[in-house]
Structures are given as C-alpha cells and as structure tokens.
Amino acid sequence: MGILEVKGINKRFGGLQALGDVNLSVVENTVHALIGPNGAGKSTLLNVLVGKLAPDSGSVLFDGKSVLGRKPHEINQMGISRVFQTPEIFGDLSVIENMMIPCFARRDGSYRMHAFETVGSEKGIIEDAETMLSDVNMLEKRDMHAASLSRGDKRRLEMAMCLVQQPRLLLLDEPTAGMARADTNNTIELLKHIRDSRDITMVIIEHDMNVVFSLAERITVLAQGTPLVEDTPDNIKGHPKVQEAYLGETAVD
C-alpha cells in the first residue's frame, strides 16, 4: 500500500466533471508525476489533496489516515507540503525570516506564540533555517527582501521552506512554469538533489516533458478528469493511448 491512496474521487463544477473516479496510489520515497493536457484535472486533484477543495465523493488516505475534511494547515501538519505554480513566499519578509516561519510552525504549531521572546534569541531555529538555506545555495541572500529575489530564487526559497519542515510528501504544481531554460535546469538539479538526499515522496505536476522524464519514477496520465494509464516513464513514452491524448509531438523527437 502506498503512502498516498486516492480512491474514487469525483468532483463536479456545475456541469463539468473535473474529476471522475480518480484512483491513484503513490509509493513511498518515489517521484510520481501527473501529466495530462490542460483541463485534465491535475490541479483540481492537487487542491483536493491539500484540503483546498472538498471532493463530491471518494477518499484520500495519507499514511493510512484520511485527509478529507481537514483544513490546509492540519494537512500540512500531517506531513504534506506544497509548492505552488507561482511561488508563494512571504514577500514582505527577509529570506531568513521566510525560512524561520516554517521552523516555528514545525516546532510550535499555531497556538504557542512567543510574544515576549526576541527573534534573535531563537538560536536553534536560526541554525535550522541557515542550514537549509545553505543546502539550496542561498545562504548569501539570507538578509535580502524576499520580494526582490529572482523568479528562480523565489522558487528555490519556497522549496527550502517546504523541505525544512521535513515533509513526507511534497506536492509540486508546475515547478518550472514560466521559467527560463537555465532556471528550469537548475530546478531539475535541485529536485534531483532533494530526491536523492532524503527520504521524501514527491508528486509533481508538470507540462515540461524534459522535467518529467528526468525526475519521475512513475507517471500517471490524466485526461478529462480520469486517469488514462499509469506506468514507468519508458513505457509511457511509447504508449499509443498517451501519444494520442497528449504526447504526440514530444514522443516523436
């Protein structure tokens, strides 16, 4: 049984069947890619997993526990972190403060507020934050205003913020969307480094097949809200149904 078990998820928006009977099993410590044409329901599925959308029916089990009906922050506390299509960081704060917030969240949760300590006295938290920053090669930018970072650095920071919480499952929504070639390659390297250096399961949505085939160990193809096939990257490349639905040109070259 996988760490993430999605069974029979249905979601309708008015007359549109966004997700129809989606089943998905993600094996622990693998990278699992979700691909499919626009409107296939990839992002909807991700939103169901993190508690942003409630499905009409079905079940989602993470490590044997149901995530449905829980709020996003509760699901995060179960060990699921999410990277967004446009990096979601605390733009008004400095890079190191951005890193400290997930550290505090992991240690204290939402209800221990420390109104009478100073940020500077939290040595352990600062150390964790700095270690993670140097792990993603951003330590020299620790005091910069997060909003003034480049797009690639924002993405890097967001991933570091997720990773410092030591999640068991990392969800990535098009992590290279809108990036220049060089930034995309950096992101692939970073993700490979993450995959190989820690025990983590990743579910990645991506349009860039280069990214998908260099990272994923399993691929699920979604079309019109339903999983079409699930297989290894090599088999997906040659699968006639997939080529027909989506890959056409990419598989030819």
Added chain:
Amino acid sequence: MLGLNKKDTMFLLIVIALTMATPFLMQPFSEGSALAQFNGGYPDLMAKVAIFGIFAIGFNILFGLTGYLSFGHAAFLGVGSYSAVWMFKILSLNVFPAIILAVIMAGLFSLVIGYISLRRSGIYFSILTLAMAEMSFRLAYSVFTPLTNGETGLQVRPSDVQLLDGPNAPEYPNIFGLLISDSYKWEVAGHVFTFNVGFYFCAVIAIIAFYISLRIFRSPFGMMLRAVKSNQNRMSYTGLNPRPYTLAAFVISGMYAGLAGGLLAVMDPLAGAERMQWTASGEVVIMTILGGAGTLLGPVLGAGAIKYLENIFSKINETVLHDWFAFLPDSIEDVVVFILSRFTGHGWALTLGLMFMLVVTFLPGGLVEGGKRFFGMFKRKPKEPDDAEHHPETPPHVAE
C-alpha cells in the same frame, strides 16, 4: 537591557526622554509673546497626546503588523471609559482598579467582536468591525442606559458608594491619595512649565505600552503577524492557522484601546457614548496612517500631531484671524479671513482631511518616512552602486 538589543535600548531611552520632557517641548514660547498661543504644554492636551498615543500604538499592532483594518476600535475605548467610571463609582477613586477593569473589559469585548469579525478579511472585516462598533454606540444610547446613563453620560456623583474609600478619601481620581489634577508650575525666564500628575501618570503608562509594543514587534509572534499580512495562503500551507494570531493581535489592540479609554476617564471622570462613534474609530486610523502604519514610532507621532494641531487650529477663530490680517486693506482682509476661517476653528476637520490626503499621496510611509527623507538629505550620499539590479534592496527595518 530589558531583553532589547543595543539599538532598541537607545531607541527606547530616547522615547522615554522625549516623553518625560514633553512639558518643555510643547511649551517653546514664553508667556505673553505673540507665539504663546501655539504653546501646547497644558496638562489636558499633553495627557491627551499620551492617551491617544497609547490608542494608536495598540491599533498599530493590529493594522500595522497584520494589515487588518478595523473601523471599530472606538468601541473598546468606550468600554474602557465606562468600566473605569463604574469602578470610580462603586469601588474607589484610586485609578488602578479603574484602569485594570478597563483593560479587562475591553479585552473580553474585543475577544467577542474579534472572534466574529475575523471570520472575514479585507473590506468585509472592516465593515463588520464598523457595524459592531456602531451597534455598541447605539446600544449605549438605548438598551444599556442603566449601565451607560444614555445621552447624559456616566459620571461620578457625591452620592456614589466607593466601597474601598474611607471617609477622608479624596473626592477626585487619585493615585493612592495623590490627586490626578495636581500640578506644579515652574516659571522661568517668562516661560511657564506645568508638571501635572495626570500627565505623568499617562506618560509612564504610555512608555510601558510602547515598550510592550516594541517587544511584540521584535518577537516571533510579531514576525508571524507580519507573515499574516504578507501571505496568508503560504501561512496555512506551512501548517499555521492564521486565525489565532490575528485574534490575539485584535485582543491586544482592543486592550490598548480599553487602557486609553480608562485613562481618558482618569483625566476626566466622565464617559459618554460619543466616544464609541465611528468618527472616533476613524480618528485612530488617520493617526496611525498619518504617522506611519507598521512603524513603532509612527502612531505616537500621528497622535501627537493630530491632537496638537486640533487644539491649535480650533482656537483660531475669526477674531484671531482678523487680528492677524489687520494690516491688509479691509476688502482683501475680509476675503482672506473668510477663506482661512473655513479651515480653522470649527473647520479644523477640513485641514485634517487635506493634510491626510497630502500625506497619503506624497508620503505613503507617513511622518516617519518624511522624517527619514528629511534626515537622509543631510547624510553623505553613498556611492551609487554600479549595477542597481544586482544590489537588491534589503528588507525595511521595522524600527524607527
């Protein structure tokens, strides 16, 4: 010192020195000189500056840090005033029970209103707080008349019991016997400086309030509040529920407002419902923005500037204006006086409105930003970095 780093300790000491020296600073002109009318060094005004400073410091913890704009904070000010006067009536004319109850009641009241209002954010939150405060104001006039004494306002009467006070206790708010209204006047070289017990009491409490706010700004809690303002979405996906943080900030700022309301009652043991009206809520918003929302000193500066100018401008009536422009030919004098009198005396609100518009347009960071720019002009200009794009700005420091 006191859990602050060197820079903040200096900052706090400067604030303490300035507060303690207020009777001198606000009385720069000698008695009898033509400029004496611009003196602001009388106890009532100085205490008001301190009290509204406290109000704005508290409001800034909510608005400046979390970005939640409340239009109902005057309700907590009113609750504080009523609670304090009730303490004067029932328990004692000593000020401590009064302000303690004021803070507690305002805290409880803001917990209820905050819990309801914080279910929404942005403009909906503002409207909810506005509605709640107006509701409180109307209720104080009608249903709660037994508690608030309706339109007359709640006041201390000779017939009140004052359970803790002995037969010889003072008939006026006091600090263990020291009357709030007591003043010491010091005349030197034509200047008259007034040192008033009430003002110094408010000033000491204002300094404590400022110190607490400084600690909150520097704490992990303060950082979380700034995170709420910056990106609530990321916050929930980082495993943090923003609600407890915003509610805590709301209650803290409500307690500050209650403290201010209690102190208003200490200076003048009378509480009326008009203190809860939306215009009073709007005033603290203007103070905070005018001084610089999200900065430590801004709200105090805003409160000081508005209360001082209000006082000065309200005094300038048509007679004073005619006096000033007597040197002009009559026909021109009348026109000048007619125009200027729209902006002074009862027209002070018009000046305030213009001032607010100018500050918001040209100095979005408020007076604090103005001060920084002003002092920045005298500093030696650092050498221009050769490639601006690769020297991104550092985050703004939340002090100053």
